[in-house]
Amino acid sequence: MTASSSRQKIITAARRTFYERGYEDTSFADLAEVSGVPKGNFYYHFKSKAELLATVLRARVESVEGALQSWSTSIPMPQERLRRFVRMLTSEKEDLVRFGCPMGSLLMELGKKRQPELHEQARTLLDIYVGWAAGQFTELGQKPKASRILAERLLSRCQGVVLIAHAYGDTQLLNREVRDIEQWLAGFVC
Amino acid sequence: MTASSSRQKIITAARRTFYERGYEDTSFADLAEVSGVPKGNFYYHFKSKAELLATVLRARVESVEGALQSWSTSIPMPQERLRRFVRMLTSEKEDLVRFGCPMGSLLMELGKKRQPELHEQARTLLDIYVGWAAGQFTELGQKPKASRILAERLLSRCQGVVLIAHAYGDTQLLNREVRDIEQWLAGFVC
């Protein structure tokens, strides 16, 4: 087994388990079990648990950047791109209802940590979404300042919906509120 | 120092510190420091840390019920009561921007715990707000089912706004989005 393979197994397991149980409640013993890599090896690949988290956050950033860029090339109309973004909530509904939003969970948990650099890295994720959404609103004819506000409002609404749907474990609520956000978005199309 | 005094000091310290640092990251040593009560005493008043958390959650439930009931008697118009509710976000803005929403934080953290009864207790808090808000919408002439949906939407929007404002540490964003929610609410008045 190559080095990068073990390293990748750890990252994959951490990404999923940090999401499901939270960062603090996930031990290296847990990750060893999930990944199949003995926990002693972890310190060959990462110098600390915080560094593993930073790596997971970078991996999430790259995933998100990749998805958003691919939409920008494959979907011509900005309003369709925004719909595609909101539709993520329904296509991922099982996980979102069970575990909440991966980004939102990290933002909340890391926002309470003593190390502010971890919170900053989680905020990078949010910034990518907000910056991208603002770009779509600008293409729809909104001024830069208004675009930023609308983007923050869109992310805010998505986060709120997922949080409540997760609290109630209610998939229907999620579906219904996604439709409401889509209707709100439709007001900016014409 | 009476028994109830020590007990109350622990609850007060726990309520605040669980909010600021999260439940899991708050140790009895931390609470001993904050409350001034030696940590050995904690197990005289509470049989476990989980029981202390349950007590804190009950205290929050009582606070919320008290506030909502007092509004129902002191504020005659339901639309004014809903405004009062949303205005909480601005009157508590310093804490909300620094630490997020106390209820939202607990919902997220406890939603990832193995003990589902803790998550249920946190959801009780949410249920109280949602039930109360639904009652206000009903008084405004909405049908019961629509009232429930609007109440969930209101809580969802508030939670989302606080989460994003907290992530960015942005008080202005909070103020602005609160105004937007108030405008949305105003649509149901006439």
Add this chain to the structure above:
DNA sequence: GTCTATATTATGATAGAC
């Protein structure tokens, strides 16, 4: 009821053989 001292366990992290 209050406090000190301590047991117990889990975790992040390290040492060193292979």
Add this chain to the structure above:
DNA sequence: GTCTATCATAATATAGAC
């Protein structure tokens, strides 16, 4: 690079004197 064994620490929880 991989794996086992182990350290050091911090946390929950308990025992028992006062």
